Amino acid sequence: MNIRQAVLAGALGALTVAGLVVTAAPASAASTLGAAAAERGRYFGTAVAANRLGESDYVNTLNREFNSVTPENEMKWDALEPNQGSFNYGNADRIVSHARGRGMSVRGHTLVWHSQLPGWVNNLSGSNLRSATNNHINQVMGHWRGQIHSWDVVNEAFEENGTRRNSVFQRQLGNGYIEEAFRAARAADPNAKLCYNDYNTDGQNAKSNAVYALVQDFRNRGVPIDCVGFQSHFNSQSPVPSDYQQNLQRFANLGVDVQITELDIEGSGTAQANNYRRVVEACLAVSRCTGITVWGVTDKYSWRPNGTPLLFDGNYNKKPAYDAVLAALGGSGGDPDPDPDPVPGACTVSYEETDRWPDRFNGRVTVTAGRSAISGWTTTVTVRSPQRIASTWNGSPTWDSSGNVMTMRPNGNGSLAAGATTSFGFTVMANGNWTTPTLGSCTTS
Ligand code: G3I
Numbered sequence: 518m519n520i521r522q523a524v525l526a527g528a529l530g531a532l533t534v535a536g537l538v539v540t541a542a543p544a545s546a547a548s549t550l551g552a553a554a555a556e557r558g559r560y561f562g563t564a565v566a567a568n569r570l571g572e573s574d575y576v577n578t579l580n581r582e583f584n585s586v587t588p589e590n591e592m593k594w595d596a597l598e599p600n601q602g603s604f605n606y607g608n609a610d611r612i613v614s615h616a617r618g619r620g621m622s623v624r625g626h627t628l629v630w631h632s633q634l635p636g637w638v639n640n641l642s643g644s645n646l647r648s649a650t651n652n653h654i655n656q657v658m659g660h661w662r663g664q665i666h667s668w669d670v671v672n673e674a675f676e677e678n679g680t681r682r683n684s685v686f687q688r689q690l691g692n693g694y695i696e697e698a699f700r701a702a703r704a705a706d707p708n709a710k711l712c713y714n715d716y717n718t719d720g721q722n723a724k725s726n727a728v729y730a731l732v733q734d735f736r737n738r739g740v741p742i743d744c745v746g747f748q749s750h751f752n753s754q755s756p757v758p759s760d761y762q763q764n765l766q767r768f769a770n771l772g773v774d775v776q777i778t779e780l781d782i783e784g785s786g787t788a789q790a791n792n793y794r795r796v797v798e799a800c801l802a803v804s805r806c807t808g809i810t811v812w813g814v815t816d817k818y819s820w821r822p823n824g825t826p827l828l829f830d831g832n833y834n835k836k837p838a839y840d841a842v843l844a845a846l847g848g849s850g851g852d853p854d855p856d857p858d859p860v861p862g863a864c865t866v867s868y869e870e871t872d873r874w875p876d877r878f879n880g881r882v883t884v885t886a887g888r889s890a891i892s893g894w895t896t897t898v899t900v901r902s903p904q905r906i907a908s909t910w911n912g913s914p915t916w917d918s919s920g921n922v923m924t925m926r927p928n929g930n931g932s933l934a935a936g937a938t939t940s941f942g943f944t945v946m947a948n949g950n951w952t953t954p955t956l957g958s959c960t961t962s
Pocket of ligand 1: 589590632633716748779820
């Protein structure tokens, strides 16, 4: 640490003690996708395949550039529960521990989907399918409870014309199966953001209108849903729609987050770069667009490799599309300083109520690291007597003598990559007082 860094560290430390939220001016523009996105309050993720984690170029690129991961196939039903009631978590666990050990967040993909289903699910009828689905959701979400930032609870449930896809779930359980899945998911991991995820819903059309109506209905009736995923698989037959940003915004206006979940754009050179730039700019223009995930690290392992749709070529070289994305995020290509000036980590906290019953409500606090990684965090939650916090999850609480002020610290490893988030939750018995709890500042360690 040089003198300037030491002075800066001291100054930030003092501000943190004073309880202020610190936003330091960047010492230099971020030079990776994850760090640049973090400066814009977003994550930048990629799909990951467990069987590539032994390849050093793959892992080095993943670790350097991304601060969120989605297992590409390892959390699908056929991978996790190939035989009824017998769960194989090994490959998915490898991805989750790789990510979390480096402070990256994890998207869960996916719980209820017509594809990549083991045969036994397709053979169930009625109540057997309902209980098998609930059990799958409970077991899988329970296995990673508190470790998955967002789950794709239901994937690709609509046809292009906006009618329901004729899946085994639709046939056996009827229209209510999506709602049932989201309710089961909230109960299984109250801390995870619950998303509906689909493709060809990126612009306004019959399919996205149907998803919009579903989300609007859920919001009106209090069915739990937190986010909508837009897969964003683009090519010349299915280009980036002209109303992409407006479509993201209309969903955000329903009170849900929007996420770009499986981005890839076939093409090359400047044309591909310009399309990627448009997508990133659209996300940045929508405040509830919380992050972007590309569907793979390198063209050579893409699900459609001939389309070269990703940001790194088969030799892990950065493509023009990479430069366009980094620039759109406000980063700059490469830091010439081999020992760039680190800024000590800061963090911020935000609160939302996630559920309410006649006598109590659940709250969720999201902790977000600032523009550099942090190794731990602390914040406080104050409730108003006669309110009482009855239970907490995904954190280690301590209490003041009044019992009204809870200090929350991480449960185990509290490290977060730059811009990464985690969250904890709690249940408040209202005892007639429905005042929203207040948060103290977030302090780092
Ligand atoms: O692992 C087996 C291997 O053992 C076997 O030899 C080989 C022979 O075909 O298959 C391998 O499994 C393949 C798997 O990818 C892993 O590479 C499957 O056949 C193949 O069907 C599977 O494709 C995946 C596809 O979903 C299945 O629907 C792609 O990797 C994955 O990128 C793709 O992802 C989907 C999202 O989940 C949902 N949205 C669309 C997106 C693109 O299709």
